[in-house]
Amino acid sequence: MSDPRFSEWMAQQQQRAERALDAALPGATIAPSRLHEAMRYTTLGGGKRVRPLLAFAAGEVSKACTAALEAAACAVECIHVYSLVHDDMPCMDDDSLRRGKPTVHVQYDEATALLVGDALQTQAFDLLSAPGLFGDASRQLRALHTLAQASGSRGMAGGQAIDLGSVGKEISLAELEVMHLHKTGALIRAAVLLGGLAGDLNDEALRQLDQYAKCIGLLFQVVDDVLDATADTATLGKTAGKDAANNKPTYVSLLGLSESRKLAEELARQAEEAIATLGDRALRLREMARYIVSRQF
């Protein structure tokens, strides 16, 4: 599906994300060391880094400066990881496995998991607000505001709340889409936009990136639902089949497996179409769409 050069690019960018996160997080010897160790435990050494990859791919379109782009990628990933840590807690999904490792509240304790999530969220805004990071302070503010809006009660956290309220209920496909546009889509969209904002793009190019990102956000969730229904826990590195077990509505439960796969293909096509006029610079974004639709875990 993906050409060998894309696999190589992806591996390089995953390593880049890992290095940047390692440098961005406080060292495990800095006080309070247990908190910092737990922040590093959950953030480093795992994950597909889809959001950083999308930011890096968008950064090729915007010819972003390295420091701004890596801070943007790390900030989005810190928000993502914080949401996983809190989502895994006993009062939410009560999950014990994430990225193939015990979740933070299992490895440490619940209070530490709470603080790790809290501190990772702050770390995101800390990284992205470093003075002089972007050449242009107004563009940096726009990136911060984009990230905040994507993460908060009308973005990701709001999607979590809708998800909480939907457990065990009949919901329509439209309602499911609203939930995912918030819960997963908003932050994926922010990853792409921040990659764009880390360089210099006109509003029309940003609008095209945004359209691409909206399709990718939904696509990612459709594929996630398919994988949750079809893959096993060892392959996923997280508990498989938990949506069905938790009686959560998914694309698969609403549309069936075959229609969900068709929807995924259609969303990938729409994503590629949205950036058709951006030319060669958007190669990695196109490849990311193909990668996400065909991923196995």
Next chain:
Amino acid sequence: MSDPRFSEWMAQQQQRAERALDAALPGATIAPSRLHEAMRYTTLGGGKRVRPLLAFAAGEVSKACTAALEAAACAVECIHVYSLVHDDMPCMDDDSLRRGKPTVHVQYDEATALLVGDALQTQAFDLLSAPGLFGDASRQLRALHTLAQASGSRGMAGGQAIDLGSVGKEISLAELEVMHLHKTGALIRAAVLLGGLAGDLNDEALRQLDQYAKCIGLLFQVVDDVLDATADTATLGKTAGKDAANNKPTYVSLLGLSESRKLAEELARQAEEAIATLGDRALRLREMARYIVSRQF
């Protein structure tokens, strides 16, 4: 203790904080409405608003623009309220009363409390990153960075982690001070600095505000410990005596009541001295120091 004009100013500024928070938080009818309702439940209609008052008092020194100053005050208060909501959860202090009302996890549920705290933290950065809020985008970035550093793992969240690790342990006065400089002091310091940054001050004036704010942060905690040991639950609006019950080290447990009160007076004196050369514009800051040292709840 405080002159009548100060009481009047304080009441006005508390109402101002309430109005600004009411306008800053998403309406309870906006989806997801249960999350927004819970965010408003815990944020509005209560609290002494010490941090907004400090921001407003510092804003008189910097001649801050109203929109920037109110956003700064609300952002700091949102961070404070999020920390209370998470701190009250069963895996932390497990408290059922806050500001005279049932805590969020009691009134709603634990998952909602987790999301309310998460979303209030994001709301703070959302408010403070609004495009064009400060006349000067670089100054606005500095305010955002100040808030993030004060709130994160090397600020407030770090202080919470130190606190967690100290329960039931013997700690020294120096260690207690380090804990409080993080847990309470960092955000109080940010409140004052953001009030300064919302207007235009030179670095020397900001340094004086910072020195004032450091003293106030410790002062606030010393007085809190005295009140926890001496006042009753009805007066405090939160569970009294819980530090002793939780075997937590406090100024009172380390120094005794009488020495703790002397320390509070000394810190108030140092705070006033730090801003002695700022003249009439710093009147409210001086009054705030007197208010905090003599507060009864």
